[in-house]
Amino acid sequence: MSDLIDILQTLAERSGRSPSPLIALRRIPAADGARISHLPVDQALNEAWVRAIGTPFFQAQSIALAALRRGAPFAITASGTLSRASLHLLALDLLRNEPQATALLIAPDADQAVLHEREAAALARFCQPAIPIVATNGAKRRAAPAARLVVTTLPELHGSLLRFHDRAWRYFWRQLRFIAIADLHTYYGIAAGHLSMILLRASRLTPHPLALGGTVAPVSNAEAALHLLSGREWRVTPASDLPHPATTLALWQSDGDRQSEITRLADTFLAAGASVQVVATPYEIGHVRSTVASERFSAGTSPLPAHVQIVTSTQTGAALQAALDSGAALVILLLGRGISEPALQRLAVTDMATWPLLQPPVWPPAPLNPFVAALHLVCAASEQPLRDDEIQQWQLTAMVERLATQQYLYRLPDRTPIWLPGTQSDPYIPLALHAAGMEPLHLLDEQGRETGIVDPSIAGRWAHPAAALPPLCGGQQVIARDDEHGTVTLAAHAGRRTLPLRRCQVRIRDEWAQRELRRARVGRGPHVGWGRVTIEETTYAYREQVGRNPAQERALPEPITQQWNSPAIWVRLTQPLNVTGQLAGWSCVAAIALRTLARLEDCVTAYDPATQHLYFVDAQPNGNGLAEWLYEQLETILPLAYDIALDQRTDPLFEPLARVDMDWLLAVLGGEVEVAIPMPSLPPAKATRAEPPARAEPPARAEPPTRAEPPTRAEPPARAEPPTRAARASGNARNRYSRPPERTPVRNQPDRSPPAQPVNPPPTEEPTTPDAEAILARLRQRRSRAEPAAPATPQPTASAPPPEPRFQPGDRIICMPYGAGKVRFSMFSGDREILLVEFDEYGELRIDPSVNIVRRLPPEEPDHDE
DSSP states (O other): OHHHHHHHHHHHHHTOOSSOSEEEEEEEOOBOOOEESOOOSOHHHHHHHHHHTOSOEEHHHHHHHHHHHHTOOEEEEOOSHHHHHHHHHHHHHHHHHSTTOEEEEEESSHHHHHHHHHHHHHHHTTSSSOOOEEETTSTTGGGGGGOSEEEEEHHHIIIIITTTTTTTTHHHHHTEEEEEESOGGGOOTHHHHHHHHHHHHHHHSOSSOOEEEEEEOSOBTHHHHHHHHHSSOOEEOOGGGSOBOOEEEEEEEOOSOHHHHHHHHHHHHHHTTOOEEEEOOHHHHHHHHHHOOOTTEEEESSOOSOSEEEEETTSOTHHHHHHHTTTOSEEEEEEOSSSSHHHHHHHHHHOGGGOGGGSOOBOOOOOOOHHHHHHHHHHHHHHSOEEHHHHHHHTOHHHHHHHHHTTSEEEOOSSSOEEEEOSSSOSOOOOOTTSSSSOOEEEEOTTSOEEEEEOGGGTTTTSSTTOEESTTTOEEEEEEEETTTTEEEEEEETTEEEEEEEEEEEEEEEEEEEEEOOOSSSSOOOEEEEEEEEEEEEEEEEEEEETTSOOEEEEEEEEEEEEEEEEEEEEEOSSOOOOSSSOTTHHHHHHHHHHBSOOGGGEEEEEETTTTEEEEEESSTTOOSHHHHHHHHGGGTHHHHHHHHHHTTTOTTTHHHHHHHHHHHHHHHTTOOOOOOOOTTSOOOOOOOOOOOOOSSOOOOOSOOOOOOOOOTTSOOOOOOOOOHHHHHHHOSOOTTSOOOOOOOGGGSOOOSOOOOOOOOOTTSOOOSOOHHHHHHHHHHHHHTOOOOOOOOOOOOSSSOOOOOSOOTTOEEEETTTEEEEEEEEEEETTEEEEEEEETTTEEEEEOTTTSOEEEOOOOOOOOOO
């Protein structure tokens, strides 16, 4: 490992760049795990584990084995070689104890499926008799129907194994006992609905009750998300039960050409004899694979075993955690010029221990999307006729009747109702995990070869002609679109980024709940609403920036319009925003992508100047669960969003976006955000952020609460809590497959609560929290760099001497968010000290230390000649 780090440091020194591209190095220590002396598995398998893996057994394996034998779902919390081997161990133990049984292992992608096949076969070859293990996309795929352990992916399971269940796969389905799902955390949002419905379709084809199990990365809220996905309680093992090796995380700043930087790093480590894996987005994979030709080089959307893992910053969160747990000696996070990357760089220098990407990402629970359910219902009817008892058990009666009305299903005139598929179209469309029941968008390279499939909802917003992908990052350019065949052709264009300019019209259809933004300090926050909206979005132009050149606006040949209905939240701002092109809110979307498993493409912003509502809308029709989670957890996103906007205020592309977001974020937070500005000569100050009260359960949809009396300052605003998901699962007939209950919109109900009275402080008490108007006034004053009014002469009090000032003229200070400056004058207004400070960038400003965080810097030491 030390050799690899030395190579990286030497490469940084020889780059000749200042500052150095190597931003930070952090050592991740090894963990021993919780070992156990014995695991009650088959004796031959016990010996095979020792020979193939060479480690003792661990407590996580014992917990998972006990759950499997009880028939309860389990999830092993880890990602890496040992977690995969543990899943193979449990599957092989079940197959050895039941000689006629078969098992299915679902991998997140084709590369991972081949890896699982190879590692499971290495463990099984020490056991006799041999257990056939085949991947459906591997070299032996023709023998897959006769194998006892089949490794596949979710799209392959949908389009092949389930579709042809009554042909080559008949024996396999008849004997199926166990379904193992590797990397469960990759099935978030719309993908969770696809996995949930495919598990239901699989359970209809086997006469035996199916056991479920899998692995999951260390993520927050996994239990609630898994319960909503399957309707059953999962036994999730602690993350500390399995060991993980030591590794080193390096942050590397690219010079603007991300692809050339990847090639340079990969060639350097390959020349040293190491293997290299690049973890990137589907937009970049095709070009990355074509730039380096070596057997020890690989690229994909998830980590594979290698000495060095290079993770592009557009693929963060769980992908970085998986890379750190993959067993690699060195993990390099490649930062570029994306919207969140300057903030990540500054926060890493300030305090790496609280760095966002080293915290477990949140898994937002996702209810079943109706479009996804409709697609799989028609497929299920094609495999076996739908029975009335099944439909009632799934609580999808209304959806089946609607599909019958649209002639996608038709009912046979039997005494016991059954439904067969209609003749509208083939329901077995290619499955994109994040597409809501629609044909995916196919990505092609310049030679016309397919490099991946993505969600079609990005087509008008992020994949318009000449758009730069990945979104808000760039590196690839859309050079051709074929809307008829659903293809987008990409070509590499280094250093080019784009930002879409849009017009949006939003209409609130239903308002399900509303509350006030929770604050840690005194004062009432703005109102936040949650409901269903209809949004019409027109992309008419885009901002383009190449290299270090100024940004330019370019109009599209034809505006692209799309309309959809989806859940959303909205913040009722107190001040109007002066913004064009719908640029407000993207800093929050970038913060959501850092804090959760969701992608930047999963959320859309829109601002309505008539109502001063800022909307955050689920990008897929009928929702992906993000708005429901965001309604309860918006407070955890806003401070990080301010950090992102703050670091983009000088970027030529994102500057208008950052200025607008800083305006409304300052007003919404009410002065609660504290930004740590790193100073090379001083230890950095840690930023403190307000956290909302912890919730044990995910947000649940229910009857909208009525507004209560204004709460006291010590407690957050009270509102009637809807029933939790656990309560719904145990005592309510509604489950995860049902649609939201009929809600009476709050906006249509007469407000019977008494009018809210403003909370005024006592006359004798000085205010300690600034109001939003004062903050915005200071921000506008700073931007215009206007000369401040002359400071008033302090009036001495005859009855009492003035208090001792904290700061003296000539003192050097640091004030957030303005930076370092020098005190020119100090005065008192009542018992509050007011400073006149000269800043290098903003000129002279009046600063109130009770409002802005001010700390004194040590005096500058004079230079002494040698």
